[in-house]
Amino acid sequence: MSLITATHICVRLGGEEVLHDVSLRLDPGEIVTVVGPNGSGKSTLIRALLGIVPVAEGQIARTPGLRLGYVPQKLAIDRTMPMSVRRFLSLPTRVSAAEAAAVLARVGMAGEEATQLTALSGGQLQRVLLARALLNRPQVLLLDEPTQSLDQPGEAGFYRLIEEVRADTGCAVLMVSHDLHVVMAASDRVICLNGHVCCEGTPRVVSSAPEYRALFGLGTQGALALYRHEHDHDHSAGPEHGHDHHHHHAHDHA
Secondary structure: OOOEEEEEEEEEEOOEEEEEEEEEEEOOOOEEEEEOOOOOOHHHHHHHHHOOOOOOEEEEEEOOOOOEEEEOOOOOOOOOOOOEHHHHHOOOOOOOHHHHHHHHHHOOOOOOOOOEHHHOOHHHHHHHHHHHHHOOOOOEEEEEOOOOOOOHHHHHHHHHHHHHHHHHHOOEEEEEEOOHHHOOOOOOEEEEEOOOEEEEEOHHHHHOOHHHHHHOOOOOOOOOOOOOOOOOOOHHHOOOOOOOHHHHOOOOOO
8 A cells, every 4th residue: 555646646836837747656664766857846746745735637645644754955944043953843843852862862863952953064954854854753754855965975874864764663755856876776766757757666777767867968878876775785794795885976977
Protein backbone atom coordinates (compact mmCIF):
# COMPACT_ATOMS: atom_id res chain seq x y z
CA MET A 1 0.00 0.00 0.00
CA SER A 2 1.53 3.33 -1.06
CA LEU A 3 1.62 6.10 1.55
CA ILE A 4 1.18 8.86 -1.04
CA THR A 5 0.08 8.43 -4.64
CA ALA A 6 -0.15 11.24 -7.16
CA THR A 7 -2.03 10.32 -10.32
CA HIS A 8 -1.68 12.46 -13.47
CA ILE A 9 -1.56 15.71 -11.53
CA CYS A 10 -1.34 19.15 -13.14
CA VAL A 11 -0.61 22.24 -11.07
CA ARG A 12 -1.17 25.77 -12.40
CA LEU A 13 0.30 28.81 -10.70
CA GLY A 14 -0.74 32.22 -11.99
CA GLY A 15 -2.31 30.65 -15.09
CA GLU A 16 0.91 28.84 -15.97
CA GLU A 17 1.16 25.06 -15.87
CA VAL A 18 4.06 24.28 -13.54
CA LEU A 19 3.51 20.54 -13.33
CA HIS A 20 2.01 18.53 -16.18
CA ASP A 21 0.72 14.96 -15.95
CA VAL A 22 2.95 13.95 -13.02
CA SER A 23 2.36 10.55 -11.44
CA LEU A 24 4.38 9.14 -8.55
CA ARG A 25 4.00 6.96 -5.51
CA LEU A 26 5.88 6.70 -2.25
CA ASP A 27 5.93 3.32 -0.52
CA PRO A 28 6.68 2.64 3.16
CA GLY A 29 10.37 2.91 4.06
CA GLU A 30 11.72 3.94 0.66
CA ILE A 31 13.93 6.92 -0.15
CA VAL A 32 12.94 8.71 -3.34
CA THR A 33 14.93 11.67 -4.66
CA VAL A 34 13.38 14.07 -7.16
CA VAL A 35 15.99 15.87 -9.25
CA GLY A 36 15.62 18.54 -11.87
CA PRO A 37 16.91 21.95 -12.87
CA ASN A 38 15.75 25.13 -11.14
CA GLY A 39 12.22 26.02 -12.18
CA SER A 40 11.32 22.41 -12.91
CA GLY A 41 8.48 22.38 -10.37
CA LYS A 42 10.20 20.39 -7.60
CA SER A 43 9.14 22.63 -4.70
CA THR A 44 5.64 22.86 -6.16
CA LEU A 45 5.45 19.07 -6.25
CA ILE A 46 6.36 18.82 -2.54
CA ARG A 47 3.82 21.50 -1.68
CA ALA A 48 1.14 19.71 -3.70
CA LEU A 49 1.92 16.43 -1.92
CA LEU A 50 1.64 18.26 1.42
CA GLY A 51 -1.74 19.69 0.35
CA ILE A 52 -0.50 23.31 0.47
CA VAL A 53 -0.94 23.85 -3.29
CA PRO A 54 -4.14 22.70 -5.04
CA VAL A 55 -3.97 20.44 -8.09
CA ALA A 56 -5.84 21.58 -11.22
CA GLU A 57 -6.16 18.05 -12.57
CA GLY A 58 -5.51 14.53 -11.37
CA GLN A 59 -5.50 13.54 -7.71
CA ILE A 60 -3.31 12.96 -4.71
CA ALA A 61 -4.19 10.17 -2.33
CA ARG A 62 -2.64 9.91 1.11
CA THR A 63 -3.08 7.02 3.53
CA PRO A 64 -5.71 8.13 6.08
CA GLY A 65 -4.09 9.69 9.15
CA LEU A 66 -0.68 9.81 7.46
CA ARG A 67 1.88 11.63 9.65
CA LEU A 68 4.09 13.93 7.61
CA GLY A 69 7.32 15.64 8.57
CA TYR A 70 8.41 18.58 6.41
CA VAL A 71 11.85 20.17 6.17
CA PRO A 72 11.33 23.37 4.15
CA GLN A 73 13.89 24.89 1.83
CA LYS A 74 13.90 28.19 3.65
CA LEU A 75 13.24 28.86 7.29
CA ALA A 76 10.10 30.98 7.53
CA ILE A 77 11.22 32.82 10.65
CA ASP A 78 13.62 35.73 10.87
CA ARG A 79 16.98 34.21 11.74
CA THR A 80 18.09 37.42 13.43
CA MET A 81 15.31 37.05 15.99
CA PRO A 82 16.56 35.81 19.34
CA MET A 83 15.29 32.27 19.63
CA SER A 84 16.78 29.20 21.21
CA VAL A 85 16.78 25.75 19.63
CA ARG A 86 14.53 24.54 22.44
CA ARG A 87 11.96 27.25 21.82
CA PHE A 88 12.06 26.68 18.06
CA LEU A 89 11.27 23.00 18.59
CA SER A 90 8.16 24.06 20.51
CA LEU A 91 6.71 26.01 17.57
CA PRO A 92 3.81 25.69 16.99
CA THR A 93 3.20 22.79 19.41
CA ARG A 94 4.86 22.60 22.80
CA VAL A 95 7.04 19.55 23.28
CA SER A 96 8.40 18.13 26.49
CA ALA A 97 12.06 18.55 27.43
CA ALA A 98 12.49 14.78 27.07
CA GLU A 99 11.06 14.77 23.54
CA ALA A 100 13.22 17.73 22.54
CA ALA A 101 16.33 16.07 23.99
CA ALA A 102 15.56 12.79 22.18
CA VAL A 103 15.16 14.32 18.71
CA LEU A 104 18.23 16.52 19.14
CA ALA A 105 20.27 13.46 20.10
CA ARG A 106 18.88 11.61 17.06
CA VAL A 107 20.21 14.30 14.70
CA GLY A 108 23.59 14.73 16.41
CA MET A 109 22.69 17.97 18.21
CA ALA A 110 22.43 16.68 21.79
CA GLY A 111 22.64 19.35 24.50
CA GLU A 112 22.11 22.27 22.10
CA GLU A 113 18.73 23.30 23.54
CA ALA A 114 19.94 26.69 24.82
CA THR A 115 21.89 27.56 21.65
CA GLN A 116 20.50 30.49 19.68
CA LEU A 117 19.40 29.74 16.09
CA THR A 118 21.59 32.65 14.95
CA ALA A 119 24.68 30.89 16.32
CA LEU A 120 24.13 27.72 14.28
CA SER A 121 26.02 26.87 11.11
CA GLY A 122 24.01 25.98 7.99
CA GLY A 123 24.49 22.28 8.65
CA GLN A 124 23.45 22.57 12.29
CA LEU A 125 20.34 24.54 11.33
CA GLN A 126 19.38 21.80 8.86
CA ARG A 127 19.74 19.23 11.63
CA VAL A 128 17.52 21.29 13.92
CA LEU A 129 14.91 21.62 11.14
CA LEU A 130 15.08 17.84 10.71
CA ALA A 131 14.72 17.35 14.48
CA ARG A 132 11.59 19.50 14.45
CA ALA A 133 10.14 17.46 11.57
CA LEU A 134 10.86 14.24 13.51
CA LEU A 135 8.83 15.40 16.54
CA ASN A 136 5.71 14.39 14.62
CA ARG A 137 7.02 10.78 14.42
CA PRO A 138 6.45 11.00 10.66
CA GLN A 139 5.70 8.06 8.41
CA VAL A 140 6.80 10.28 5.54
CA LEU A 141 9.60 12.83 5.66
CA LEU A 142 9.48 15.45 2.88
CA LEU A 143 12.66 17.48 2.37
CA ASP A 144 12.89 20.42 -0.01
CA GLU A 145 16.52 20.91 -1.12
CA PRO A 146 17.79 20.32 2.42
CA THR A 147 21.49 20.63 1.61
CA GLN A 148 21.38 23.73 -0.55
CA SER A 149 23.54 25.80 1.79
CA LEU A 150 25.99 23.03 2.75
CA ASP A 151 29.41 22.13 1.43
CA GLN A 152 30.00 18.62 0.17
CA PRO A 153 31.17 17.00 3.44
CA GLY A 154 28.19 18.65 5.18
CA GLU A 155 25.92 17.36 2.46
CA ALA A 156 27.27 13.82 2.68
CA GLY A 157 26.87 13.88 6.48
CA PHE A 158 23.28 15.07 6.20
CA TYR A 159 22.41 12.28 3.75
CA ARG A 160 23.96 9.68 6.03
CA LEU A 161 21.79 11.07 8.80
CA ILE A 162 18.66 10.70 6.62
CA GLU A 163 19.61 7.07 5.93
CA GLU A 164 20.04 6.45 9.67
CA VAL A 165 16.68 8.05 10.45
CA ARG A 166 15.03 5.87 7.81
CA ALA A 167 16.73 2.77 9.24
CA ASP A 168 15.72 3.68 12.81
CA THR A 169 12.16 4.79 12.25
CA GLY A 170 11.17 3.04 9.02
CA CYS A 171 9.82 6.33 7.65
CA ALA A 172 9.68 6.91 3.91
CA VAL A 173 11.66 9.87 2.56
CA LEU A 174 10.89 12.07 -0.43
CA MET A 175 13.58 14.61 -1.10
CA VAL A 176 14.01 17.18 -3.85
CA SER A 177 17.31 18.49 -5.10
CA HIS A 178 18.80 20.41 -8.01
CA ASP A 179 22.32 19.24 -7.25
CA LEU A 180 23.53 16.15 -9.04
CA HIS A 181 25.93 15.30 -6.24
CA VAL A 182 23.10 14.35 -3.98
CA VAL A 183 21.59 11.76 -6.26
CA MET A 184 22.93 9.26 -3.86
CA ALA A 185 22.70 5.55 -4.30
CA ALA A 186 20.93 5.51 -0.94
CA SER A 187 17.91 6.52 -3.00
CA ASP A 188 15.82 3.54 -3.88
CA ARG A 189 14.44 5.55 -6.78
CA VAL A 190 15.28 8.77 -8.53
CA ILE A 191 12.61 10.75 -10.37
CA CYS A 192 13.85 13.23 -12.93
CA LEU A 193 11.45 16.17 -13.16
CA ASN A 194 11.19 19.02 -15.64
CA GLY A 195 7.57 20.08 -15.39
CA HIS A 196 6.79 16.43 -16.13
CA VAL A 197 8.50 13.16 -15.22
CA CYS A 198 11.35 12.71 -17.72
CA CYS A 199 12.61 9.44 -16.36
CA GLU A 200 12.50 7.40 -13.20
CA GLY A 201 14.39 4.42 -11.80
CA THR A 202 17.32 3.41 -9.61
CA PRO A 203 20.16 5.97 -9.43
CA ARG A 204 22.28 3.80 -11.71
CA VAL A 205 19.57 3.48 -14.35
CA VAL A 206 18.57 7.15 -14.27
CA SER A 207 22.16 8.37 -14.38
CA SER A 208 22.67 6.66 -17.71
CA ALA A 209 19.28 7.68 -19.17
CA PRO A 210 19.63 10.03 -22.15
CA GLU A 211 16.77 12.22 -20.82
CA TYR A 212 18.64 12.78 -17.56
CA ARG A 213 21.90 13.55 -19.30
CA ALA A 214 20.18 15.96 -21.69
CA LEU A 215 18.38 17.69 -18.84
CA PHE A 216 21.60 18.38 -16.96
CA GLY A 217 23.68 19.12 -20.04
CA LEU A 218 25.87 16.05 -19.59
CA GLY A 219 27.39 14.91 -22.85
CA THR A 220 27.34 11.22 -23.68
CA GLN A 221 30.86 11.01 -22.27
CA GLY A 222 30.10 13.43 -19.41
CA ALA A 223 31.36 12.31 -16.03
CA LEU A 224 28.51 11.34 -13.72
CA ALA A 225 28.04 13.50 -10.70
CA LEU A 226 26.72 10.63 -8.69
CA TYR A 227 27.50 10.49 -5.01
CA ARG A 228 27.53 6.74 -4.65
CA HIS A 229 27.43 4.84 -1.40
CA GLU A 230 28.22 1.49 -3.01
CA HIS A 231 25.39 -0.45 -1.43
CA ASP A 232 25.99 -3.57 -3.46
CA HIS A 233 29.18 -4.67 -1.74
CA ASP A 234 29.54 -6.89 1.26
CA HIS A 235 29.81 -4.91 4.49
CA SER A 236 30.94 -7.92 6.51
CA ALA A 237 34.44 -7.59 5.10
CA GLY A 238 34.88 -4.43 7.15
CA PRO A 239 35.00 -0.79 6.14
CA GLU A 240 38.39 -0.95 4.41
CA HIS A 241 36.92 -2.81 1.51
CA GLY A 242 39.08 -1.20 -1.08
CA HIS A 243 36.34 1.24 -2.03
CA ASP A 244 37.27 4.83 -2.48
CA HIS A 245 34.03 6.76 -2.61
CA HIS A 246 35.73 9.80 -4.11
CA HIS A 247 36.14 8.12 -7.46
CA HIS A 248 32.47 8.52 -8.10
CA HIS A 249 32.55 12.30 -7.87
CA ALA A 250 32.46 14.61 -10.80
CA HIS A 251 33.87 17.92 -9.67
CA ASP A 252 33.60 19.36 -13.14
CA HIS A 253 30.23 20.97 -13.67
CA ALA A 254 31.19 22.40 -17.04
